[in-house]
Amino acid sequence: MKLLDYLSRQPRHILWLYALMGIVIVGSIDYFSGREIGVSIFYLFPIGAIAWFLGRRSGVLAAGVGAVAWLAAELLSISEYSHPVVPFWNGAVRAGFFLVSAALISEVAFRKKIEETLRSQTSVLQSILNSMGDGVMVTDSQGRIILYNPAAERLLRSSLANTTLRDWLAKEEIFLPDRLTPYPAREHPLQKAILGEATTGVEMFVRDSNSAEEIWLVATGRPLIVNTKGNGGVLVLSDASARKLLEKQIAEISDREQLRMGHDLHDGVCQQLVSTAFAASVLHQRLIEKSLPESKTAEQIVDLLNDAISDSRSLARGLYPVKLDLDGLSSALEELAESTENISGISCHFECEQAVLIHDAVAGTNLYRIAQEAVNNAVKHSKAKSIIIELEAVEEEVMLTVNDDGIGFLPGKVTTQGGMGLHIMRYRARLIGASLEIRRGNSGGTGVICSFLNTNQVMNSHERSKTA
Template sequence: MSAVSSQYSERSGSNRKWLWVAFLLLPVVAMVDYHAGFELQFSIFYLVSVYLATWFGGWRMGVVVSLISVALSLTGDLASGAVNKNRLVTGWNCVISISFYMVMISVLYRLRMFQRQLEVRVRERTTALLEEIQERKKLEEAVLEVSEREQRRIGHDLHDSLCQHLTSAALAGQVLSEKLQQKSLPEAADSEQLVGLIESGIDLARSLARGLAPVELDMLGLTATLRELARTTTIRARLHCTLEMPEEVLLDDSEAVVHLYRIAQEAVNNAVRHSGAERITISLQNTPRGVQMQVVDDGIGLPPGAGRKSGMGLHIMRHRADMIGAVCEVCALAHGTCVSVLVPTRSRAEGAGPTSV
């Protein structure tokens, strides 16, 4: 409401200014009309004042200015020596001038009303569009919140149920293997291989659980979690993934920590699945503008038209950045892709010296 009232007062002040201009032009045109003599018609120059008065003051103000214009024009002609053989000629000229002004006032007033209706429609549709954008933004935030909660729940379930179940199966297999070895049966080697497969499944399930619900994110913060992400990516994807930090970076905002980790996770997964990269570098550093995180790979880069038709992963990364007031940029390099996120912040953690990763 305050914005609307300020806009209305600003518009009212502008209208009054132009009305003053309209009235100040009248004596100027009248003086020029008088000095030019009655032979030259200056009626069209009065239209400037009539136009300003009608456009910014309404049709009533336009009628008032047109009447004053006709009176000034008639007075100037008479003062400059104009003589008509019949008084009806003077009246006829006045009626013609007034009629001409009335037609112009009618046209201008209709145009002004049409413009105002368009402005009202534009404001209404703009307001509706902004409300829809806000609702969609809230919906996307709710979807991301539910997704984050479900990922954590699935991760905890994997860790607490499946991993425990596989651990029990591995222990049972180990007991069976020992019994078979005691009896010197040839199936003992197969049972040992089965136990190894189960233990590999336990490691895989724990890795998935850490990706869905990283415990370090709650306990140790962003640095340790990104380091673990780089380590597990190196093992799982069989490529070289590292974390580089010139100094220790601390973020007090837990929501920013979660979203930054998810952005890094999505960028790394995209590089592993689509880029064919052999090396992925995650960098985290303090800058004068805030905390900056970059995920750079040496893959094939962005496909043509990726900036216009962003995939769901890029859209989610940008939306996560927007939720914490950060700026997310995805750009193609000479060899590879760079995902950069800048989190503006005023507080700076004092660096504890270079950190080797």
């Protein structure tokens, strides 16, 4: 090994010098030993060294030099042959032997270098994967997980050794914000990547079916392309639980601030307006008793103050429409339907066959805002004559639906030309882990469907267990 290490550090011309010296020495021994002692195999040492360190072409050249050296030693020795062609034939045979040996040795050396390079690159790749905070999973075309890093096991809360994608999907309960229910395995970003479809920034809510562990993940999947053919998929996972929790806390702070403003408006400004309206009403009565013409002006002031009181109360309710009790969403949606019908003149009804309890006040508020935006869009743009708001629950899934009988929309227009209101609706849905789907009715009109899983919130189950 020390000799090989020493030779591997030598420049090209030094290796050739050593090889030629070796061939000359072996040729000299061959000349003096005569035909009784065969030393042909020793030519392979310098030839093999050149083929190993300098490659196939140099090895072939060294094999030719060795064959010439053998032939020269054979011709110079005192030997008699039955025919003059015999030494040249033997020389050609040895040349072929040297050439084949040089080619094989150079091929072995080449493969060894490739294996060492591949092993080094694999080690570097594995080191990079192990140092990444994001989880990485690689599968073959059959869905077998062939490569992963520790972050992937940490994020998925399970061991991925000797595991297939199907086994992992069967163990976990996975929800997507774009689906009303837990989606099938074929919709998983990694499964799509195996089939050749790229996905970017897909939010997934993962819950272990055997425990209470829950986590929000953002997944990006890409096909694994080898020699222009798909040979599997690559999935990169990022932990979004902290961001989701921060968004929830920000929403809670915003809701508390709106609640405070609503209370201040109701208990402060509204009460002052009520007092002012009462004083104006007393003034109006006194002016009437004295038959003064200013009584009409006082009456107008009383009407304006009553309108201001009504508007202020509506504004106070709008700042925080959903009460903190569990069924506050139903009452708020019923008030929304009544106020919409009174203001717009469009028939608007709220339907709820059974009580729907919302465990999260933030979720209830955002569901209300989604319904409010859907109703406003129907009033402004759909030319609808009737709007129906529905709220229903099946086990832990809450479904909010707003349907109208208006002019509807063109297919694809919502996704490509959606306004600010639609973007806000989608954002509110993502904020609480809900799905949002906007579809055209079979007989016209528009339907907005928002599906929310009551336990589809990180920390919710733990919070409820603490307060129970």
